[in-house]
Amino acid sequence: MGTLHIFDMDGTLLTGSTANLEVARRLGTLPELQALEARFAAGELDTRGFSATLHTLWGHLTTADVTAAYTAGPWLDGIADVCADIRARGEHSAVITMSPDFFARHLLDLGFDDVIASRFPPLPFSAPLDPAGILTPDDKVRLAEELRTRHGLPRTRCVAYGDSMSDAPPLPPPHPHRRRQRRPPPGRHRRRRLPRPRPHRGLPPRPLPATQLTRRPP
Template identity: 30%
Template sequence: MRGAVFFDVDGTLVPDGSSGQHLADRLGHADACREAEAAYDSGALTNQEASVIDARGWAGWTPVEVRGFLETLPLVDGIAETVAWCRANDLLPVVATLAWDPVGAFLRDRFGFAGNCGPRLEVVGGRYTGEVAEHIDEFGKRDFAKRFATENGLAMTRCAAVGDSRSDLPLFAEVGLAIAFNAQPAARAAAHVSVVGDDLRAVVPALIAYVG
């Protein structure tokens, strides 16, 4: 295996809004989620504080119900093709995100990603309790990527990351190639390459140039 490519979710694979907001709209706590995400974006709340607020709205729902809601998650074009290209070129495609673990697991299963991370929600008796079982922040996302690389015998210098926001900055600082995709200014400034497009395959030329 030549390397790995770590893909963010919200703002990257999910082009408009966020996976959390998509689910909150269906779980019935859209306003609370929107306010928490805005406060996180402005720096008024930490990721953990925003996650606690969002998690409360999951209480009483089942994983199967949530999985059904994810079937209508808006996604950028070209995910399947980009994942296939990565695998054909000996690069492990991985979901590295702060989106909830059910979101990453859904994308992993649907498109054939090699792994995923994300904060986990507590489930008791087959239903979400509204509590967070495990938090993950931008540094946890970076650490997940480093563990994944180590477990697969890969140096981080042979890995790439595709993302769009400040939650990608710690990971961008570790990989050999950081690609800002439809990104916010902070991510563009930290990236090696900046790409704009409505299809994920727009990042492939940068990956080709990097891996040779």
Template identity: 35%
Template sequence: MTIPSSLNPVTTVRQSPAGLAVFDMDGTLLPGTTACQQIALAAGDPTTIDRLEQDYRKGLIDSTRFAELALESWVQAGADLYQRAYDACPKIDGVQRTLDWLRARSVATCLITMSPRQFAACFTGFDYVFASTYPTEILDPEDKPLVVRRLQQQLGLDDTRTIAFGDSDSDVPLFRTLSRTVAVNATPNLAAVAAHRYDGDDIWAALQVLHPVTESRS
């Protein structure tokens, strides 16, 4: 697989990490919402996104058409739209604490999302951010395991040293390829294929499902 240029990581880390932790964004780090919903809200047009998300779930439009129409609805909202949306949106607790703990143990961190790259990049604590460039290069659910596999190869890691967190059906293709997974406030379909399940409001607590030692603050 060749990762398109727009899906390349925002930052890179050393080439020999001890492990890799992969996080979904919409619904996982953004509980109960999506980046597109928050962008639309900041742009003053949430109705359009609600309709587009319903049409996408029903299979009436594909991800490319979704991106085209979504971008049209907020393109005039200003250059700072994505940052404004990020600053105002709800986020799960414990993100920075979790990233700090992983980094201290030489675990590379990766955020992977179908949502717009400009929003995802506002999560500045991740070593790698893979996201979509609207409307030309859209990351689909089936791309997630391919991106993770390519990153594993680049970093010299295998599945035994990779963990993943997600919440929805779009994470099913990735979860099916990994054995160390945590479904966070998940849909039934994802919970059915996940190794572990966490329901709550703290990603730090979700990490403890895999690493109980993190109960220590050291």
């Protein structure tokens, strides 16, 4: 029996940072993003309101900007090696993140089978943002369950990799296995190597009936 490996992106694969922070650094909009995050932390905005404001703030964002921000990010070392190891054992890997899909989809190039993220219009934004495409914490639970069901695996064969208790939802009780990376203090980007999963663990490659899903081509 295989195993499903579900990875968080912000603070886990992308250590000590987030997709939004890296894009904001590239565009010179860090003060605006920090103000937005403060409103989100205070409960003034949900993920959809947050994303709608980003859509307006980054109206001229280009694919080249995103690629540069992604490339400059403090990624863990060894991600591609781990994905290759998982695949070689017939197992499956996925990333579920509430961050924008225009950033997260780059992870497919490292070998993840599925990347599920909040859906934004094509860059540069010329179409309105559809709130239904923006993920919430509850969506992470639903999507993880859909992945697990699609591969016909029990919860005991699912492993979640995250950096904090905010990543606990993807594997609901009663049988989740979770590994966590400790989050460095803000501003300190210590590069670490992603540990290889144990031989009995792995991940699957196929699509979900979810609009946010980006799938690695065969």
